Amino acid sequence: MSGAPERAADAPGIDELLERVRAGYERIKAVPAHEAARDGEALLVDIRYAALRDRDGTIPGALVVERNELEWRLDPRGSHRLPEATGHDLRVVVICNEGYASSLAAESLHRLGLRRATDLIGGFQAWRAAGLPVRT
Numbered sequence: 725m726s727g728a729p730e731r732a733a734d735a736p737g738i739d740e741l742l743e744r745v746r747a748g749y750e751r752i753k754a755v756p757a758h759e760a761a762r763d764g765e766a767l768l769v770d771i772r773y774a775a776l777r778d779r780d781g782t783i784p785g786a787l788v789v790e791r792n793e794l795e796w797r798l799d800p801r802g803s804h805r806l807p808e809a810t811g812h813d814l815r816v817v818v819i820c821n822e823g824y825a826s827s828l829a830a831e832s833l834h835r836l837g838l839r840r841a842t843d844l845i846g847g848f849q850a851w852r853a854a855g856l857p858v859r860t
Contacts, residue, residue, distance in 0.1 A: 742824065745831040751845045754854040757817045761785060766815040767808055769798070771829055772848060776821055781860040783851060786819065794818075794829055799836050815840040823847040 736744065752760070760766035768786035770777070771794055782788065787808055789797045796804040800811050808814075816838055820826035826843035833841035844850065852858055 742827055745827050748831060749834065749842055751823075751827070752817055752842050753845050754851045754856055757819075757844050758851075758854075758856050760815065760817070766817050768817050768819060769794070770819045770848070771826060772819070772821050776848070780821075780848060780852065781858040783819065783848070784857050784859050791820075791825065791829060795832055795836060798833060798838065800838075812837040813840060814838060816842070818843040819851070820844075820847045822849050 757766065757768065761768045768783055770783060770786045770788045771791040772780075773790065777788065787806070789806070793804075796802055797806045798809045798814075798816060799805055800809045800814070802809070816830075816833060818826040818829045818833070818841065820829070820843070823844060823846045826847060830841045830843040846853070
């Protein structure tokens with residue numbers, strides 16, 4: 725016995741898990757996400773932790789929800805929901821730093837019935853690289 729925990733043979737690694745999760749919905753790029761938010765067709769939700777927001781800035785108009793509160797704040801039936809959590813048809817674009825954690829978060833929102841939830845390909849870094857608005 726080596727002392728190291730054994731991985732279940734059928735459990736995916738994180739790369740495979742991300743691939744599986746992302747196959748379940750259509751992700752969005754920065755410019756179309758910006759346009760959808762501008763036109764009132766999507767709610768941008770920034771799940772980056774405070775140190776990253778302090779370091780890099782924020783997206784004007786994006787709702788900041790810490791990752792550990794996301795499901796509670798966006799569940800339209802939840803007792804701790806935000807006013808913006810208006811219904812299961814809400815189009816949510818989850819934004820993390822580089823587009824990895826947001827994929828898992830979007831999939832979690834799907835399990836709550838938010839079937840239009842997606843995430844931003846490349847995350848905040850892609851948003852900034854596209855020259856889209858950032859508040860510092």
